[in-house]
Amino acid sequence: xxxxxxxxxxxxxxxxxxxxxxxxxxxxxxxxxxxxxxxxxxxxxxxxxxxxxxxxxxxxxxxxxxxx
Numbered sequence: 001x002x003x004x005x006x007x008x009x010x011x012x013x014x015x016x017x018x019x020x021x022x023x024x025x026x027x028x029x030x031x032x033x034x035x036x037x038x039x040x041x042x043x044x045x046x047x048x049x050x051x052x053x054x055x056x057x058x059x060x061x062x063x064x065x066x067x068x
Contacts, residue, residue, distance in 0.1 A: 007015075062068045
């Protein structure tokens, strides 16, 4: 005959908290990887815009002083 396993309320609470924490940690790790991916794209975009701005500024100054 199978023995009936009984848990205390504290054991059930601990198990529920552990399950909830694992779900939260999994979600946070997914969000972190998404942010990391988006950060690289955003950094590349910002650096590209700065490069265009600097070349535009040098071009405008060069045209104003007849360097070109």
